[in-house]
Amino acid sequence: MSKPKKLSFADRLLGWFDVHGRHDLPWQSPRDAYRVWLSEVMLQQTQVATVIPYFDRFIKALPTLPDLAEADEDTVLALWSGLGYYRRARFLHAAAKQCVALHGGELPRDYDALAALPGIGRSTAGAILAQAHGLRFPILDGNVKRVMTRFHGIHGHPGQSAIEKQLWALADKHTPAARAADYTQAIMDLGATLCVRSRPACEECPMSVDCVAFRDDLTGQLPSTKPGKVTPTRQTVMLVLRDAQQRVLLERRGEQGVWAGLWSLPEALDSEDAWKAAERLARIDDARALAPFTHVFSHYKLKVEPLLFDEATAHAAIADNPRLRWCDTGDIAALGLPAPVRSLLQSL
DNA sequence: AACGCGGGGCA
DNA sequence: TGCCCAGCGTT
Incomplete structure (x- = not known):
């Protein structure tokens, strides 16, 4: 006797959708390509609840694709007003005109022709073909990315090309030939109502029995957040000139750039330059x-190599420079210093 | 205040 | 190819 066959991803999802999915969205009835397209473009940037009134208003004013094509741009933008991303409204308008000019006033049923229209990429083209025509095409929007990364335990930011490629392959694998329209709506509903970004409702989720993130308690880490930009690392040598009274020479920074106006240490590009710079400031003979330490800014890292010149004797000339001053410990406490510089001086 | 969203456009 | 952008909502 053979075991009962395990339900496929799609079958389980569709079973849930039939009971708990959203079946009364305005673009679901009537479900034509123009309405699906409009809803998809609006949904690229905005959640369902916000989109609905905009969709209703738009479709009432411009009920068919030729209506959109003939509308003037101001009308289209006015209908979009408040949604943001106005470039998308312009793409929508331009694409409608192209459809009138090239495709008999309808959205093409051909994937390549569809994806060639402005504002329609791989995911939106797939959504239109699946939802409006029941064709088997995957989508990969933010909802699907979240569901796939969690269900399969995919680590790495979905924006990375290798990860995205993997996600497309999984999205494609799970898309069934039958009920493609319902499946597309179902996976978006799952992502929008249960498999949400924070605090997903795994207890109610039909997929949790096979979900890697649920099993391993990783829903909080997946999908992986965007990695911080690889910040460039810059280098500097900080000169710690200390005189016989244990005072340190501070230099006030310029008004532009990082640490503007703060008191800091004189700097040099490298250790060779450091000697020259130090000799300009004081009589020194030993370093x-x-x-070294690294300070992290939002946009770059700064590797600091401090160089201590002890028994320095101030040149008379620098006394006249208001941007330079010899400070003892008490002075330093009262001045504005960058945290890493203060910390460096305290460690002496 | 920071992040995410699909697609286009640019280096 | 990888990266930056748009404008608003969410967290």
């Missing part, structure tokens, strides 16, 4: 490298 000792201190422990």
Whole structure:
């Protein structure tokens, strides 16, 4: 006796959808390509609840694709007003005109022709073909990405091309030949109502029995967040000139750029430059490298190599420079210093 | 205040 | 190819 065959991803999802899915969205009835297209473009940027009134208003004013093509741009933009991403409204308008000019006033049923229209990429083309015509095409919007990364336990930011490729393959694998329209709506509904970004409702989710993220308690880590931009690393040598009274020479930074206006240490590009710079500031004869450290800014990292010049004797000339001053510990406490510089000086 | 959203456009 | 952008909603 053979075991009962395990339900496929699509079958389980569709079973849930029939009971709990959304069946009364305005673009579901009547479900034509123009309405699906409009809803998809609006939904690229905005959630269902917000989209509905905009969709209703838009479709009432411009009920068919030729109506949109003939409308003037101001009308289209006015109907879009409040949704943001106005370039999409312009693409929508331009695509409608192209459909009138090239495709008999209808959206093409051919994937390549559809994806060639402005504002329609792979996912939107798939959604239109699946939802309006029941054709087996996958979609990969934010909902599907979230469901796939969690269900399969895919680590790595979905924006990375390798991850995205993997997600497309999984989205395609799970898309059934039968009920393609319902499946497309079902997976979006799952992502929008249960498999939400924070605090997903796994207890109610029909897919959790086979979901890797649920099994391994990873729903909080998946999908992986966008990695911080690879920040460039810059280097600097900070000069710690200390005189016989243990005072340190501080230099006020310029008004532009990082740490603007703060008191900091004189800097040099490298250790060779550091000697020259130090000799301009004081009479010195000995240097000792201190422990280097890296300071992280939002947009770059700064590797700091501090160089200590002890027993420095100030040149008379620098006394006249208001941007330079010899400070003892008490002075330093009262001045605005960048945190890493303060910390460096305290460690001396 | 930071992040995410699909697709287009640019290096 | 990878990256930046748009404008608003969500967290």
